Amino acid sequence: MRSVIVLGAQWGDEGKGKIVDIYSEFADTIVRPTGGNNAGHTLVVKGEKFVFHLIPSGILHPGKKCVIANGVVIDPKVLLTEIDRLKERGFLKDDAQLKIGLLANIILPYHILLDKAREEKLGSRKIGTTARGIGPCYEDKIARIGIRACDLLLPEMFAEKLRANLELKNFLLKNYFGGEEVPFQPTYDEYIAYGERLKTHLIDTSLFIEEEIQRGAKLLFEGAQGTLLDIDHGTYPFVTSSNTTAGGACTGSGVGPTKIGGVIGVSKAYATRVGGGPFPTELFDEEGQKIRDRGNEYGSTTGRPRRCGWFDAPVVRYANRLNGLAGVALTKLDVLSGLPRVKVCVAYEIDGVRREEVPLSLAGFEAAKPVYESLDGWKEDISSAREFGDLPKTAQKYVRRLEEVTGVEIILVSVGADRNQTIIRRNPFRA
Numbered sequence: 001m002r003s004v005i006v007l008g009a010q011w012g013d014e015g016k017g018k019i020v021d022i023y024s025e026f027a028d029t030i031v032r033p034t035g036g037n038n039a040g041h042t043l044v045v046k047g048e049k050f051v052f053h054l055i056p057s058g059i060l061h062p063g064k065k066c067v068i069a070n071g072v073v074i075d076p077k078v079l080l081t082e083i084d085r086l087k088e089r090g091f092l093k094d095d096a097q098l099k100i101g102l103l104a105n106i107i108l109p110y111h112i113l114l115d116k117a118r119e120e121k122l123g124s125r126k127i128g129t130t131a132r133g134i135g136p137c138y139e140d141k142i143a144r145i146g147i148r149a150c151d152l153l154l155p156e157m158f159a160e161k162l163r164a165n166l167e168l169k170n171f172l173l174k175n176y177f178g179g180e181e182v183p184f185q186p187t188y189d190e191y192i193a194y195g196e197r198l199k200t201h202l203i204d205t206s207l208f209i210e211e212e213i214q215r216g217a218k219l220l221f222e223g224a225q226g227t228l229l230d231i232d233h234g235t236y237p238f239v240t241s242s243n244t245t246a247g248g249a250c251t252g253s254g255v256g257p258t259k260i261g262g263v264i265g266v267s268k269a270y271a272t273r274v275g276g277g278p279f280p281t282e283l284f285d286e287e288g289q290k291i292r293d294r295g296n297e298y299g300s301t302t303g304r305p306r307r308c309g310w311f312d313a314p315v316v317r318y319a320n321r322l323n324g325l326a327g328v329a330l331t332k333l334d335v336l337s338g339l340p341r342v343k344v345c346v347a348y349e350i351d352g353v354r355r356e357e358v359p360l361s362l363a364g365f366e367a368a369k370p371v372y373e374s375l376d377g378w379k380e381d382i383s384s385a386r387e388f389g390d391l392p393k394t395a396q397k398y399v400r401r402l403e404e405v406t407g408v409e410i411i412l413v414s415v416g417a418d419r420n421q422t423i424i425r426r427n428p429f430r431a
């Protein structure tokens with residue numbers, strides 16, 4: 001395949017960063033099509049840890065071009081900090097390695113304040129957002145009042161749009177939420193300065209990607225969040241505000257679907273979720289805590305403890321339906337070592353009836369009881385396995401069973417956070 005989309009098959013934090021870093025070796029250009037700094041993608045290379053919120057996880061490979069496409073919502077302050085940190089660590093030596101879409105929407109301070117104020121007002125019904133202003137920024141984009149990267153380069157245009165936005169946002173912030181207002185001048189000055197600094201990276205990224213395709217480059221698209229957080233198909237309203245599924249990678253990047261060779265879903269060998277919303281296989285007992293501790297399940301962006309549970313096959317089957325998966329990269333299998341039994345949810349029981357598919361409504365999710373299959377666990381530390389045959393027989397059996405119940409081939413098994421703690425069974429770029 002020439003172009004591959006990698007995306008989350010569950011609720012985010014599946015280990016996409018690690019998988020994208022690995023596949024970057026075989027690609028020429030790595031593109032982030034959607035989401036914002038609600039994402040936290042972690043890579044560990046020779047023991048050294050990197051967390052990326054906006055910059056594609058291919059950036060550690062010198063010579064590979066990285067693109068933040070128009071579908072991403074950009075907090076320039078966060079992006080510039082990320083750029084600076086990378087440079088301090090000896091990466092991104094050439095600014096031309098990183099391209100940013102001129103049409104990407106920009107997160108402004110009022111988006112963050114509104115995100116927080118709304119969550120506070122919702123109280124116990126809150127979504128549990130990352131409080132990064134993602135939802136309010138996407139709303140402005142859809143309402144056609146968004147401020148885009150290109151606007152930061154045109155002072156008069158920016159001033160006009162900022163003024164118009166502040167009139168409305170400050171009214172809301174002050175009168176509806178009873179909070180602080182955002183002042184015009186310091187905000188204007190701050191964002192004009194960001195535009196100045198980002199200028200060297202800002203281009204027509206859709207055109208750039210097209211030119212890359214024309215020259216025969218291999219493209220890798222790095223999804224953010226996960227399938228069940230998709231605005232249209234996820235566990236609404238407990239979702240993010242963008243399309244996290246495969247179609248979103250095309251619209252976000254400005255690439256036609258016919259140019260995509262295949263889609264790889266990333267899934268943990270169990271399941272996690274941060275924030276509120278349905279999670280049928282969630283564990284509230286010692287076993288759940290064991291998985292949280294062993295898997296270090298604390299958010300890469302907010303540090304919040306992640307909710308943990310057993311592998312949910314209907315969820316991954318749903319991800320297959322929505323994304324047309326050519327394979328699954330299974331991560332964190334090592335975390336399950338030492339558990340006497342491992343469980344897999346193969347279906348749900350809703351009001352006494354067995355259901356193979358995820359419910360459409362929140363009420364359906366609430367009523368869904370997992371139907372479990374229990375398999376033998378394994379005691380061995382598997383973090384040094386590099387071939388599938390190195391895994392204990394019961395671990396191999398577990399992986400094969402996941403393939404059967406999801407209907408998707410597991411083409412990669414990850415057995416540790418480090419780049420090299422990986423079993424590649426089939427390489428999508430060589431298929």
Ligand code: GDP
Nearest residue numbers: 013014015016017040041042332414415416417
């Ligand atoms: P992403 O948002 O999908 O990129 O995932 P995150 O980076 O938010 O969360 C995944 C976490 O699991 C990170 O801390 C990774 O370093 C870690 N990780 C990834 N793969 C493995 C694995 O196979 N085993 C273990 N133990 N940790 C892993």
Ligand code: IMO
Nearest residue numbers: 012013038039040128129130224225240274275
């Ligand atoms: P990566 O790319 C896990 C969740 C939040 C919340 C909901 C809405 O690292 O997998 P938002 O701030 O987007 O409005 O929050 O979505 N969420 C994520 N959960 N991983 C992510 O990204 C997430 N990005 C958003 O916790 O429940």
Ligand code: MG
Nearest residue numbers: 013040041300
């Ligand atoms: Mg993450």
